[in-house]
Amino acid sequence: MAMADQPAGKSFRLSMLLYDTRYRSMTIQFIMLALFVFGVFWLLNNMYTNLAAANKNPDFAFLSSTAGYDINQRLIEYTSQSTNARAWLVGLLNTLLVAFLGCILATVIGISVGVLRLSKNWIVARLMTVYIEIFRNVPVLLWIVFLNAILSETLPQPKDFKGVDAVASMSFWDTVIISNRGIFVPEPVFLSGSSIMLYVLLASIVGIFAFGRWARTDQETTGRILPTFWIKLAIFVVPTLIVYFMMGQPIDWKLPAFEGRGAIGPDGVAYTKGIFRIDADNGIHIRRSLIALCLALSLYTAAFIAEAVRAGIMAIDKGQSEAAGALGLRQNRVMSLVVLPQALRVIIPPLISQYLNLTKNSSLAIAVGYMDVAGTLGGITLNQTGRALECILLLMITYLTISLSISLVMNLYNNSVKLKER
Amino acid sequence: MKKSVLLGTLAAVGVLAGAASAGTLDDVKANGVLKCGVSTGLAGFASPDANGRWEGFDVAVCRAVAAAVLGDGDAVQFVPLSTKVRFTALNSGEIDMLSRVTTWTFSRDVDLGLTFAGVNYYDGQGFMVRKDLGVGSATELDGATVCITTGTTTELNLADYFRANGMSYEPVPIETNAEAQLQYLSGACDVFTTDASALAATRATFASPDEHMVLPEIISKEPLGPVVREGDEPWSDIVRWTLNALITAEEKGVTQANVAELAASAGGDPEINRLLGTEGDLGAMLGLEADWAANAIAAVGNYGEVFEVNVGESTAIGLSRGLNALWTQGGLIYTPPFR
Numbered sequence: 073m074a075m076a077d078q079p080a081g082k083s084f085r086l087s088m089l090l091y092d093t094r095y096r097s098m099t100i101q102f103i104m105l106a107l108f109v110f111g112v113f114w115l116l117n118n119m120y121t122n123l124a125a126a127n128k129n130p131d132f133a134f135l136s137s138t139a140g141y142d143i144n145q146r147l148i149e150y151t152s153q154s155t156n157a158r159a160w161l162v163g164l165l166n167t168l169l170v171a172f173l174g175c176i177l178a179t180v181i182g183i184s185v186g187v188l189r190l191s192k193n194w195i196v197a198r199l200m201t202v203y204i205e206i207f208r209n210v211p212v213l214l215w216i217v218f219l220n221a222i223l224s225e226t227l228p229q230p231k232d233f234k235g236v237d238a239v240a241s242m243s244f245w246d247t248v249i250i251s252n253r254g255i256f257v258p259e260p261v262f263l264s265g266s267s268i269m270l271y272v273l274l275a276s277i278v279g280i281f282a283f284g285r286w287a288r289t290d291q292e293t294t295g296r297i298l299p300t301f302w303i304k305l306a307i308f309v310v311p312t313l314i315v316y317f318m319m320g321q322p323i324d325w326k327l328p329a330f331e332g333r334g335a336i337g338p339d340g341v342a343y344t345k346g347i348f349r350i351d352a353d354n355g356i357h358i359r360r361s362l363i364a365l366c367l368a369l370s371l372y373t374a375a376f377i378a379e380a381v382r383a384g385i386m387a388i389d390k391g392q393s394e395a396a397g398a399l400g401l402r403q404n405r406v407m408s409l410v411v412l413p414q415a416l417r418v419i420i421p422p423l424i425s426q427y428l429n430l431t432k433n434s435s436l437a438i439a440v441g442y443m444d445v446a447g448t449l450g451g452i453t454l455n456q457t458g459r460a461l462e463c464i465l466l467l468m469i470t471y472l473t474i475s476l477s478i479s480l481v482m483n484l485y486n487n488s489v490k491l492k493e494r
Numbered sequence: 495m496k497k498s499v500l501l502g503t504l505a506a507v508g509v510l511a512g513a514a515s516a517g518t519l520d521d522v523k524a525n526g527v528l529k530c531g532v533s534t535g536l537a538g539f540a541s542p543d544a545n546g547r548w549e550g551f552d553v554a555v556c557r558a559v560a561a562a563v564l565g566d567g568d569a570v571q572f573v574p575l576s577t578k579v580r581f582t583a584l585n586s587g588e589i590d591m592l593s594r595v596t597t598w599t600f601s602r603d604v605d606l607g608l609t610f611a612g613v614n615y616y617d618g619q620g621f622m623v624r625k626d627l628g629v630g631s632a633t634e635l636d637g638a639t640v641c642i643t644t645g646t647t648t649e650l651n652l653a654d655y656f657r658a659n660g661m662s663y664e665p666v667p668i669e670t671n672a673e674a675q676l677q678y679l680s681g682a683c684d685v686f687t688t689d690a691s692a693l694a695a696t697r698a699t700f701a702s703p704d705e706h707m708v709l710p711e712i713i714s715k716e717p718l719g720p721v722v723r724e725g726d727e728p729w730s731d732i733v734r735w736t737l738n739a740l741i742t743a744e745e746k747g748v749t750q751a752n753v754a755e756l757a758a759s760a761g762g763d764p765e766i767n768r769l770l771g772t773e774g775d776l777g778a779m780l781g782l783e784a785d786w787a788a789n790a791i792a793a794v795g796n797y798g799e800v801f802e803v804n805v806g807e808s809t810a811i812g813l814s815r816g817l818n819a820l821w822t823q824g825g826l827i828y829t830p831p832f833r
Contacts, residue, residue: 140649140650140653140654141649141650141653141665142652142653142656142663142665143665144664144665144666144667151657152650152653152654152657153657221676221680224677224680224681224682225680229681231627252680252681252682253639253664253682360682361666438644438667438669439669441666441667441668441677443667447644447667451578451644451645451667452644452645452649452667454578454645455577455578455644455645455646456645456649456650457601457605458581458601458602458605458606460581460582
């Protein structure tokens with residue numbers, strides 16, 4: 073008792089920092105922290121000193137100077153007279169585009185393959201195994217280059233479409249051009265009245281949710297099972313279509329077309345000289361580089377996602393599906409109502425890291441000439457301004473921000489599906 | 495903040511951080527080998543031959559400097575560099591000099607901490623197309639898909655040229671010359687653009703070069719030359735004057751074959767004597783042996799010989815001297831006097 077009465081400060085001696093187990097771990101941690109801070113500090117200082125010695129003080133003024141180069145795929149307005157910061161943004165949007173498309177495609181393929189690999193059909197299961205083993209065991213860079221080479225070698229060139237003796241022709245009733253420069257699809261032009269279609273579409277989506285809720289309560293009370301998918305699809309499509317025709321088709325389609333000096337004359341042959349190209353102003357150009365990159369990244373990542381899905385499904389006790397079967401649920405309902413919801417808990421954490429991997433792997437885009445953020449800010453801007461350190465730092469911050477955002481969103485989703493413990 | 499951080503710790507860690515490099519000349523002599531940055535493979539300018547020995551127009555400059563400094567044209571370690579990393583490699587001291595079809599521009603010279611030691615090839619950007627495209631001039635390229643090696647001045651020239659002529663184009667940026675070739679040959683682009691010399695070199699490696707043509711327009715000035723770090727004047731002097739020595743040798747008729755004989759004793763021409771070290775002490779002023787220039791010429795030949803052997807009309811690349819003829823023959827190749 074006497075010890076406890078003493079003021080704590082007086083009993084404290086310096087040596088206790090080392091010999092008293094209560095304080096020792098704190099001492100060690102403090103020393104490690106100090107060393108770490110010093111190490112970081114030393115590295116930064118070293119960098120500044122050496123850059124100063126090389127007459128290259130860090131300077132971000134280049135971001136507001138003229139970029140001077142062109143970018144092929146621009147989701148926002150950009151010309152060679154725009155700033156380097158603008159080029160950074162254009163590249164960033166391209167990165168986000170390929171990451172977004174890639175993640176969706178990879179998820180769809182990955183889940184399908186993962187489920188099919190567990191199929192009782194021997195051939196299907198083996199084929200999926202072969203797919204997974206081939207794709208995940210070859211570096212993704214090779215897949216990107218390989219798919220790009222295949223697309224560029226096998227698809228027809230624009231000149232193959234020319235003249236009466238053309239060796240290639242447009243697909244889908246002359247609305248789509250598939251060439252080795254990419255795929256050109258019709259571009260919608262929204263005329264007056266199309267906004268009403270948008271409202272109807274939004275209303276349909278609300279309707280789908282309302283119907284889903286009603287169908288669930290209906291099933292819980294009466295036990296009736298409606299073909300909800302088809303009804304939802306109809307709610308999604310039909311009203312908008314009706315309005316489309318009622319409003320006198322307010323969406324115009326700009327069809328992709330060819331142009332070139334004397335492309336096809338009145339006799340249908342005239343084209344002889346000059347660049348025969350696909351009209352850049354009509355139709356949407358989905359570039360070969362985007363297709364190759366997106367396909368390669370998603371096929372590669374899907375192989376890993378498929379394994380995560382398989383692991384998740386196999387983690388669910390067999391008794392669960394047997395019990396569901398005993399209750400009279402059909403095979404696909406067992407999967408979608410019993411197994412997958414529980415498997416998601418296991419699947420989602422590795423899925424997050426696969427999304428992050430796909431996003432980071434998209435920086436290999438330059439291999440096929442896709443101008444992502446590593447190609448604009450970390451590529452051409454870096455080269456033309458010589459500001460290597462600044463560009464790479466900004467690039468690292470960019471990828472860090474993207475990755476952390478993806479993690480955040482996916483973790484929120486993970487929290488919503490994980491096992492609720494009550 | 496940056497400054498206060500810098501100043502505050504300069505005293506504390508300055509000893510650790512400030513391992514400032516000694517002169518490059520001393521480094522090279524101490525190592526006994528010259529580390530020279532070259533391109534990753536461009537026929538005629540820098541590429542390894544069948545035996546793995548680096549050959550080419552740019553490589554010859556490296557060998558000449560090595561011969562001048564170390565007395566041995568083979569005492570070179572070639573470091574193949576992409577366009578992207580070449581300046582970083584030089585600035586960080588990974589290489590002693592860069593001889594890699596690099597264009598001398600204002601911003602590179604002033605802003606990037608580089609010093610261009612002269613011009614060994616006056617080039618310009620051109621366009622190569624398939625003959626069956628039926629295009630006769632670069633002004634007919636509106637709407638073309640253009641393959642371009644990224645990280646070069648050509649990218650900016652291309653944007654400027656098409657903008658100035660009110661034409662549109664689709665750039666396909668590619669990392670290396672070899673990849674650009676593949677893309678161009680597979681028909682992924684209509685046009686391949688880079689320096690005209692490199693176009694000729696690339697075309698020479700095609701299976702059927704006759705199906706391709708280089709358009710007559712040259713859209714830019716591309717003076718190519720060896721580069722060293724800024725702030726090491728003795729070293730940039732050595733590189734600059736080694737190149738000048740090769741040019742002077744051509745002017746004065748000193749060749750790889752006769753250099754040994756001419757360097758043996760002082761002859762009738764005072765400038766040859768000063769160049770080859772039989773008169774005066776130009777070598778000592780550079781901190782080199784008296785026979786530095788003689789060694790360089792003996793290793794690779796004079797400028798004209800280097801040109802003919804690597805890229806000249808007798809080779810597959812078949813470049814004519816054009817702008818790169820001596821000033822006495824209507825070209826731009828000129829050197830200050832050796833005195």
